[in-house]
Amino acid sequence: MSVLAKRVITASILAAGLITAILLLPTGAFAGLIAFFILLGAREWGDLSGCSPAGSVGYVGLVGVLAAGVVLAEPAPVAVAAVGAAWWLGVLGLVFAHPRGDWLWRHPLGRAAGLLAIIPAWFSLAHLHGLDDGPWWVLVLMFTIWGADTGAYFAGRALGRHRLAPSVSPGKTWEGAIGGLALALLAGSAIAMAAGLTIPSGFSVVAAVTVAASVVGDLGESLLKRAADRKDSGTLFPGHGGVLDRVDSLLAATPVFVLGLELVT
Template identity: 45%
Template sequence: MLKQRVITALILAPIALCGVFFLPLHPFSLFIAGVILIGAWEWANLAGFSAQPARIGYSLSVALALFGATQISAQSILWSALGWWLLALGLVVSYPASAGLWRSSLVRLLIGYLVLVPAWVGLVLLKSHPDSWILIMFLLFLVWGADVGAYFAGKYLGRHKLAPKVSPKKTWEGVLGGIVTVVLVALVAQPYLPFKELGPLLGVTVFVALVSVLGDLAESMFKRERGIKDSSQLLPGHGGILDRIDSLTAAIPLFALALMVMAG
């Protein structure tokens, strides 16, 4: 399993980094759209549809939604993402009682749009920023740092469960370890970032770390209700695309929104 994970990571990481650094905006948006559509194919399964025609049809509907998103204000889409993730927080905290609100396959399909479309919009918006590669890499390091810090802090210090009915292994100590890690990342990266003051940077950093945890928990909640461990088996040793980007689906749009608000 470890060998599979390493091999898959060694293949995927250069592809992702080349996309960030070398693709112009339009090809980049298509590249990320492809990733999102694979995620949509997996999401249809989370919603209860295992037949391929239904899953492919849902992916095509998400493709139409991505096109539609180009015709309206990016800011309105990012604000809608904030609304969804605030609601998701309540659903995760109150699970399994909350499952009655979203157990319907149709509701879960609609939630997929709220998860996937703003993530694409936010990442394309970051790519269009003059400091695009710095901001995207910083965001990736924040999400990775939160995950790695939480893993080690939770493994060696974890005592108090964060959301035992959703993800039994996550702990509050892990969350704190992730926050400490991303704060260190921000302090190192600050001279290279378009943030004039340290206070707002640290605020955004902690905010992104917390919402990345929420993104992970939300997908875990949907997988638990569906009775599956991974969103798919597309990535040997890693599960599916959604299993790799669950934290990013929350972090990307809210990081982009925070930048938008700070820019006035």
């Protein structure tokens, strides 16, 4: 079986399961399910950032405790989303600075960075799901990200000529990014209209910035893997690698999407 076939089968199974969970689970159960996968991703982050096997387990515990603390503290969701968005803006700076800032990823600061990447995304996703029509807005977010990934892959293969960040992720092109943006806007808007959601006037801007953030999330994880000299973050998903390989775009896009919706509604 080809790598592409494995990717399509794995992605289809994951997407079907996630869509079912988004639409059928109450917010508490949905947040718990996402937390399970986020903690698996945290273990991979600890490993990639230089933790020992035991240290990676401890890192998972730290992420879990801090996430629970954030929930108990009941902070303003906009503030948490803003923290996450600000962190990914910093990652964009690291992409431009590559390879000068790569030492951070294998430093204790890299583990602290993982907290800023993981916890705001999880909290923001749970918050979004709990809003009126929240499950549908989560689907809009998901299809926006999936559209961006799919459009970038196929447009990049067919038309890609100009490298987006050749020293970080040689396979990404500007043509792919444009194709991804187009399909993301189409997919996200289609789900919103099918669900009968009231689309705010600035939604297209929010979606476009969300797509840009998803690309930064992907590039940020590429930097983390390069620093660890790894091709994938793990082996859990055939053809896709580990959990971080599947959620890197989501980690960056979620707080940006939530913050953007708050600003335009």
